[in-house]
Every structure is written in C-alpha cells, then in structure tokens.
C-alpha cells in the first residue's frame with residue numbers, strides 16, 4: 001500500500017475531477033486504487049444535485065490506467081481472483097449508480113482493467129495519444145472487470161471477440177471509428193476542455209431527468225426488450241413526479257429558460 005493517496009478529487013464549480021495518481025505504475029489498479037476509487041464515488045454520491053458531472057482521468061500523461069496491478073494479480077489464487085473481481089465490480093457499480101454523468105478522459109494507455117473502468121463510465125473521450133486494449137489473454141487470464149459485458153455493448157459482439165481474443169491495442173482513431181471512444185481531441189488539454197464543455201451543456205438540463213435517464217440506460221441495456229420497456233416506463237413516469245418536470249414544461253410554455261433544482 002502506498003502511504004500517499006492514489007485517488008484525488010478536485011472540484012471546479014459543479015464538476016468534480018477524479019484523478020488516479022500512480023503514474024510510476026501507469027496508474028495500475030491496485031487494491032488501494034480500487035478502495036479509494038470506491039470511497040471517492042461514495043463521497044460524490046452524497047453531493048446530490050450539487051454535482052453535475054465527473055471527469056475521470058489518469059495522472060502522468062502516459063496512461064489513463066494500464067490495467068490491474070500485475071504484481072498484485074500474480075499473487076492471487078482462484079479465490080483471491082474472485083474477491084478481486086468482486087472488488088472491481090463493486091467499484092464500477094458506484095460509478096454506474098452515480099446520478100451525474102461520468103466521462104472517462106483517456107490520455108495514453110487504457111488497458112485491461114483500465115479499459116474496463118473507462119467502459120463503466122458514461123462515455124469515453126480520448127486524446128490522440130490514447131491506446132485501448134484488453135490484453136488479458138497475454139497473461140493467461142480473461143477480462144475480470146466487466147470487459148466481456150460492456151465491450152460487446154460498445155463495439156458489437158464480433159469486434160469485442162476479436163479484441164479480447166487477440167489482446168491487440170487500438171489507437172484513438174480506430175477507437176472512435178468502432179464506437180469505443182465518443183470523441184478524440186488532439187491533446188490532453190483539449191480533451192479535458194471538451195469533457196468540461198459537454199458536462200457544462202448537460203449541466204443546463206434537469207439533473208433529476210439526467211439521473212433517471214442514466215439509471216434506465218444502465219439497468220435496461222442488455223436486458224430483454226419487455227423488461228427494458230418496463231424499466232423505461234417506470235423511469236418516464238417517475239419524471240412526472242418531479243419539480244423539474246413542472247418547471248421544464250412551464251418554462252417552455254412561458255418562453256423562458258428553466259431553473260432546474262434536480263428535485
């Protein structure tokens with residue numbers, strides 16, 4: 001365990017930036033990183049409507065996250081791997097259950113658990129220096145942090161199979177082409193600026209509606225159509241019990257800008 005925190009959270013108005021700060025190990029996911037990451041997102045969940053968006057980024061400029069910490073991984077047996085996988089999935093669940101959108105800003109490598117962490121965010125923005133891959137089969141393992149679940153949803157089953165079986169990396173341009181990255185910016189500064197601009201735009205919308213949309217999208221994706229439809233009907237109807245729905249429709253009819261509260 002490092003003595004220093006490996007996860008830092010900074011705020012700029014209603015937007016929080018969560019930084020994974022282990023640059024010497026290319027921000028590899030150790031137990032400490034996962035535990036601090038989970039605590040950071042628990043704290044963000046307490047911010048309520050004061051939080052309008054999160055940027056998740058890796059420190060150092062060479063990697064977002066270069067995967068699970070292979071030194072820790074190499075010491076695991078089957079039971080330890082199951083515990084590691086559960087720890088990873090519990091961490092991811094906090095990102096997906098956060099009402100505010102989370103943008104993974106990938107500058108450098110996003111490999112293995114690092115790509116899986118990025119896939120658990122709402123969408124991925126990349127710098128031109130980004131490289132993505134699930135190289136687990138090169139280590140004699142398979143993705144254990146949701147990659148077999150989320151990569152097919154992002155790029156389709158056939159491409160996910162090709163990337164997982166080959167373990168090959170894709171660059172930023174290919175990642176955007178196959179739907180893995182939503183945007184590519186020339187460098188880190190432009191990447192972070194683009195993420196902030198998107199979160200500022202989303203921040204002008206109803207926080208309660210955005211949170212409901214995220215919950216339905218996360219819960220419904222991958223479920224049978226009949227169940228997914230019921231989840232959407234439930235979310236749609238819950239929106240009509242919010243102050244934001246009254247404010248949004250009244251503002252439109254009065255031809256004025258809505259003042260959303262997120263309630």
Ligand SMILES: CCCCCCCCCCCCC[C@H](O)CC(=O)SCCNC(=O)CCNC(=O)[C@H](O)C(C)(C)COP(=O)(O)OP(=O)(O)OC[C@H]1O[C@@H](n2cnc3c(N)ncnc32)[C@H](O)[C@@H]1OP(=O)(O)O
Nearest residue numbers: 025028029031066067068069070084088112113143144145
């Ligand atoms: C209950 C137990 C809890 C344990 C918790 C563990 C975390 C759990 C996470 C959830 C489960 C994740 C499941 C996931 O699907 C499995 C994986 O992610 S497997 C790992 C996948 N990643 C990789 O295979 C990438 C490995 N790295 C590389 O290929 C190369 O480093 C690179 C990214 C191509 C860069 O190459 P170079 O530019 O040559 O740089 P170096 O290789 O010299 O690296 C610099 C420095 O960083 C160290 N490092 C890099 N990657 C890792 C890593 N993944 N783990 C640990 N350390 C890493 C590298 O060793 C160098 O260090 P130095 O030698 O300088 O000390």
